Structure formats: structure tokens, C-alpha cells
Amino acid sequence: MTVQIVAVLGTGVVGTHEPVITADDLGLTRGDGIFDATRVLTDADGHSVVEHLDRHLMRLARSAQAMELPAPDVDGIAALVAEALAAWTTPGEAALKIVHTRGLEHAATLKASTLLTITETEPGLRRPLAVATLARGYASDTFADAPWLLGGAKLLSYAVHTSARREAARRGADDALFVSSDGYALEAPTSSLLWVVDGAVRTTPTGATGILGSVTVEILKEWARDEGVRFESALIRPADLYAVSGAWLASSVRGVCPITTLDGAALPTSEVWTDRLASAAGF
């Protein structure tokens, strides 16, 4: 069994298998809540650090705003993270996940539930990837004038994301790449798409596409500015990915992993760019 610790805002660290959510919580009954996740590194002596917590808490606050949730108590969460990190001593990598729900549906006051988990990372997470394209069902401009579709928010309503990963596995792939109904690559269920063409790093645009703003992309953008590397937002058709210098899926927990095959056919790879991007993102 994977090692995990659980902490609840207002309570602190609790037992891993202790129930913490009631049956009436909208986070459970409607997926009506948000989350964010990042990497925890623990040294041989059991000292843990969390990466980019401020950026992830800022994104959590942006997700809350998109969902019209009460703003999460970021200071309280940061203190809870510190308490949990002090209790987390398993050397190696782990994932910190923060969950923030709308709270009880039928209570007198709608009090949000906020909790976090730190979970040991599965071995071999950072590896070259076979990827399968899957229709997402939305056009690339669907979210432009429809804020109620909650584009760009990191929602607890992720059933389609997990279902897409099962379908990708069925196709012999490690992960899925969502494609819009008008034929553009969007993002993976829990990662962003990056590619390099003509010496420029590109990623798919947020906004009208509904794509989640990636913290890893944000960090790479700042690195590119400092290094004088071109960094651009663009749409791309999956067929055009076969003609780039390299393509990657990136996330705060997984790092920057090269896509080696797309729908079973080899993609160009670049060890130089893989090393450069992974190291720039801190992996």
C-alpha cells in the first residue's frame, strides 16, 4: 500500500484511513470543488520541502474564483502544509494535493471543506511516454463566452479525465492527449503539452480553449525569458506534432516527459531539449 498522510484545515493531521468528508458534502455529491497538486521532496534524513507552494495556492484561489467558491484560506492552508510536511518523513518524492469543496449542501451555513494529502509518488512516473489522442468533445473556442463551463479551473469533477486515461491504457498508451472537435491538440488529462519548433518552445493557449493554466509552463516561460529562448502559445494539429523537434507532457508532479509515440507512430525526440526543459522546470 502507498504511504500517505492526511490533514484537515481546522483539525490538523488525522489518521490516513479516518473518514473526513460527510455524505452531504457537495465536493462528493457534485464534484463541486477544486484541487491543486505539487511535488514534495524528502531527503534521506526525512526533511521535506514542497515546491512552488505559493504559485499553487494562487492557482487554487483562481480556481475558486472561477467556481464562485469562497476564497480558500491560503494562510491557513500554508500552515497546514507546514504541519503535514513536518510529519512526512518518507525519503524520495511525493505529491501534495489540496482539496477545497463548496461544503455541505443542506447545512445552515455552507462551510467549505479543505483538506490535503501527501502521497508517495509511484516509481517510474518520469519516463518517455506513449500517448493516444482522444476527442474531448469541445471546440477550441467553446469556453470563450461560457464561464459556466468552468474552463481553466482545476475541478474535482474529473471523471472524464480519469476515463480518458483508462481508454489510453486500453490503446496501449501511457496517457491521453485531448483533441478539440475542430482538430487541435489541447492538453493531457493532468498535464500540459509542450513542443519545440524552429528553436521556439510552444504550448497550447488557455482562455477560450478551457485549458488549465500550468504552473510548470509558467516557470518555463520565466526561464525562457531569462535565457532568451522564444516561448509562444499556439494551437497545433496532432498530425503536425510528427514534424516538430520534440514534444512533452509536463506537470508539477510528473515533471517534463518526452512523448515518444503518438497513436503508435514515433515522434521526433530531442535529448538536448528534454534535459534543458526538465532542468529548467526543476526536474
Add this chain to the structure above:
Amino acid sequence: MTVQIVAVLGTGVVGTHEPVITADDLGLTRGDGIFDATRVLTDADGHSVVEHLDRHLMRLARSAQAMELPAPDVDGIAALVAEALAAWTTPGEAALKIVHTRGLEHAATLKASTLLTITETEPGLRRPLAVATLARGYASDTFADAPWLLGGAKLLSYAVHTSARREAARRGADDALFVSSDGYALEAPTSSLLWVVDGAVRTTPTGATGILGSVTVEILKEWARDEGVRFESALIRPADLYAVSGAWLASSVRGVCPITTLDGAALPTSEVWTDRLASAAGF
């Protein structure tokens, strides 16, 4: 505060505010689970009956199959419902909701969590409705060849549904009516659309549309067959709803409620058809 009872499969009735779900349950962290809901009627002596439980358990099993979840233990759930009904004595109407999740993400065995709530129904639920149309972002044939998009399954991932209801309220409406990107009315966030035209009852088709198969529609279909009333599946553009004999939103808890205005403009209503359909559906 609304009266509610909670029961957990394998445990029985528990305290309403007792936490029952752990932080690692995929039903919470990914909205990776399903639910179903129906009406409970309780007489003045506190005796309760649940409506159409078998049909709702069958739909729960169909949702589980679409989600590739382990089949829910329908006999165990039925026994749990009986235990909960015996404990539910609040006269009037209530909603029974059954929740079935994929279970813990990081446990050695992925054991589903199955629980139910019985919650007093809010007064005035059954009333004429002002409805606002809202884009759903999908075309009416999006789900035809994309089972990973989980069309027709009653998912815990319902954040967009609750968000659409908030947007409808902001527009001064009681509920939302989702419209496909190719311009067809689909369904409401938690109700089906019915309308009458030329003496025939119509509803929007399941399947490629991703629309959830409605138990109330199933009952009305059987009534129509017995009564010799034409009952048809068809797509309709919202603009064409202004020219029908009447239109309704229907669900197992809400019953059959006439839509009186759509986007602020009056729709034709028919008291005769409202009475007929509501009574046929048992309301």
C-alpha cells in the same frame, strides 16, 4: 437546517454529520463515481415508501458499467434503503440519493464506497419554471463514438451542472436548459425536457447526445403506450419551443413542471397536459 439521514453500505445508518468518506476516495478527489436519486413519500404516521427503486438501481448499474466501475451491490443497497426508510419518519416528501464511488486511489484493493442520504425536499420544488438556455459546449452527436466522455452516465462530476444553475439564477431563472453547439435543446442540469406538439409527447434522444436516460421519461413512455398517446424522441431548437402546446422539465424528485418562460419570453402552456403528464408520472 434541512432534516437528513445518512446510511453507509456495510455499516448501516450513521449520524448525519459523521464523516464517511476518506481524503483518498476517488469519488471526492476526481468526482470518479456515480449517483442516482428518487422520491421518498412519508405519511402522517411516519411510514415511508420509496418510488421506483428498482428502476433507479438498474440505472445506477448502467452508470457503473459506462464508468467501468465494479457493479454496485444492488441487493445490499436495497436492504440499506429499507433500513434507512424505517428510520425516516418526517412526513411529506424527501429525496433518496445513492452515491457509489470507485473507492480509495492508493489502497491495496480499490474498494468502492457506497452510501445514501434521505433529505427533506425543499418546499415549492414543484412549480412552473422560468428557464434560461445555456450552451453546453458539446455538439448533439459528440458522444456517438467517444465512450470515454461518459455520456448518459449519472456522474459525481457535476460541477458544470451546478455552475449552470448558478448562471440561470443570475439571469433570474429557476433552472437552465442546456443547448448543444449545433443549436439543439438537450436537457436541464438535473431534469429531462418534454414537450407536446400535434398531440404527441416528445423528449430529446439519449445516445449520441450524451443525455441521461430519465426514469420519469421511461414511466411516461409506458403510460403513453398503454393510453395510445404518441411518444417520440426528437431534437428541437429552443426557438421552436415557443410554438409547441407546452414544454416541461421532469425528474424523479421534482416531478413534471411546466416551463412558463424561456429566456424571459412566455412559452405556451397547457394545464390539461400538465395534469395529464404529472399524474401519469405519479405526481
